[in-house]
Amino acid sequence: MTDRGTPAAAGAEVAGSGRRRVPRVHRAWLVAGVTFLVLLASAAFRSSLGVLLVPIEEDLGWSRTDTSIAVSINLIVYGVAAPFAAALLERIGVRRTAVVALLLICLGCLASTVMTAPWQLSVLWGGVIGVATGSVALVFGAIVVNRWFVARRGLVLGILGAAWATGQLIFLPLLAATVDAFGWRAAAYVIAGCCAVLLPVVALVLRDRPSDVGLEPYGGVDDEVVVVAPPTATAAVVHAVTVLREVVATRAFLLLAGTFFVCGWTTNGIISSHFVPAAHDHGMAATTAAGLLAVVGVFDIVGTIGSGWLTDRYDPRVLLAAYYGLRGLALLAVPALLGPSVEPPLLVVIALFGLDWVATVPPTVVLCRSAFGAERGGIVFGWVFAAHMIGAGVAAAASGAMRAASGDYTSAWILAGALAVAAAVGALLLPRRVS
Template identity: 45%
Template sequence: MISTSAPFGQRYAFVVVAVIFLCLLIAAGLRSAPAVMMLPLQESLGWGRDSISFAAAVGIFLYGLAGPFAAALMERIGLRRVLMASLVLMSAATALSLWMTQPWHMVLTWGILSGIGSGAVATVLGATIVNRWFKTNRGLVMGLMSASSASGMLVFLPLLAALAQSGGWRPVALTVSIATAALLPLVWFLVPERPSSVGLVRYGADADDAPPVPPSARGNFFLHTLSTLKRAAGTRIFWYLFATFFICGFTTNGLVGTHLIAFCGDMGINEIQAAGLLSLMGVFDLIGTTLSGWLTDRFDPRKLLFIYYGIRGLSLMYLPYSGFSATALIVFAIFYGLDWIATVPPTLRLANEGFGDAAGPLVFGWVVAGHQVGAAAAAYFGGIMHELQGDYEMAFLIAGLTGLAAACISLLIDTSKPESDPEPQPA
């Protein structure tokens, strides 16, 4: 590993980023797969959308809940071990789903197992890599890695939709399983634990740089994770970040990521065209999130969040009344896509400012858990609303209003005077 990194010097950090980007991309593809499987499962097995949505909601919820524990476990037993175990679990769970015949089988495979596995290959992983490997340009790098979820849609959804339309849901599950397993050798050979593991320092740091020491790399990681939550929960900063990210999840992969393809299907648009719409959104999110990272390094993150959530809320309220013409959908894809995950870099910066570089990623993991709780709620909420009303109109209007609420909450965040430190002060 040392000889591999030697020709790159500090720039080896970007090799690590490239591998982690691929891992995040595949995890995003896995989490978005139920969206293209919904209609084939309904036709093939006769399951209702509420049952399928429940399985997707469980996976999204555990995807977020596992994040903070994964962040602590990475410090306890090593990032690479946790990452590889997660990839194995994701691949095995999706492969096992090929034999499912009852809704609870989907809850077990695509919900519980893949949710736990993908939880370690999520935004909190990107935050950990950024803090370990970069002294400068953190916002930009976090923007690039956050954009991997958009790229996951861009790369996977058209392919998965084509597979679902021609062969049903089983080829989708098999493709995701194979793609996940293919990442294992890349992680094993190219991702060291830390820069110091290969004789390097963080990118942009001096030779005598001393990176932040994790609060507890030893002891009971489970209790440490919960104690960090308890201390962070005593601050207003945490609850403002948690609330805005709850709404972020509610208005993105929870509602739109899970139900947009089915919504388009209700309006006479086939799966491949609808997946193409999500891919177009992915293109603009790749641009928007990367730009957001650049802006986060330079401007007040609270004002950026106000703009992002405001645009998102208005976009969601526009969609049900857009007429679903080609032009209207393109307009929606551009404005909504530009800030799909653009909220991540400014939220991470606020978490680091409020709780410090050492505890920041773990606290951010709990904030991301709020994101996934919101996403899980929206995934199930969308299915229930469709079963009750026969359409998604009210679900999207409510989501739009929550986006406007998040825009207002963002301006209340103040990291200049944290109310309490999430780490105990020495006596």
């Protein structure tokens, strides 16, 4: 009898020869493809609240302060969930984590259609959807890549990082159009339906490790990886905290977490959460502004995959410095360029946003692994990613407060640009390894 969990199950046995042939396409690429879809859904559905803010406020009579609090909670919970998810993945597995997360997103969206008070938005989008999307965010992708790939790690990290951009490319214009035509509740139904469609695909394809299907990782055995699953879920959480305690005082961690804090501030914190409302303040239609975020998505697919390719070949510290420096210049230019129509200079800035939107991810993941080792690198990146989303959450609240105080977002754009320039300097101070 053929073991369904081995390569023979994929048609690998040669008739009459008693030998098995290796599948032409390694299963790692199929796993990476489904992981891309999970990350795409996570990023798109988390960031969709930016498109829903104004319609929810107008429909339910809530203030920008009410909705900004929900966005802030969503971003922070999304990030803080990551390191614990990284540890729990060792206990409950990649596939079960993804299935549970998609179910929670689906239920959270459906429940949000009957909200009657601002605190419910904070609980559902901030808490439930924040935890769910944070559990299947970039840390999830980094762990899948570290388990399934030895060769092409940087490239695959770049491809999976582009899932964030593709989520915006596909879903934000669709959701904006759905809101215009049918209302914000219809957009929530669309999100829930997409999660329901993705669930069986994840259940059928994802596996925790190559050994579960009788394979080695793509590119051969990784001698650095030592898999020791925590005996309980509680032990997994304790392990995540222990790793943080061990690394938190090192220069490498402080600089990686600090620069990624700024990365979150200057992407999810201000652009994803406030670009559409800021453009609306200048007379631009919401669908047009969402379309510009889609343009960011198009360029980020190129930029992030290209960053993965570059990370396999060049010093990741220099790459990070270049990415943050260019982002800072683009942010500083935004206040002078926003208006009711889209002019060529604004398109140039949008293209710059796109090219380095998630380009910071491959070099940051590689630096976490090289500085802290294969065994702790995933959890360390989880904490660094938490810093990213805390930065995003603080920025979402701070940018909303600046707008409420001054009547526009000019000071928020200038602050974000200055922070990005500071992060460029910090990236050059990163060590390759912890001494």
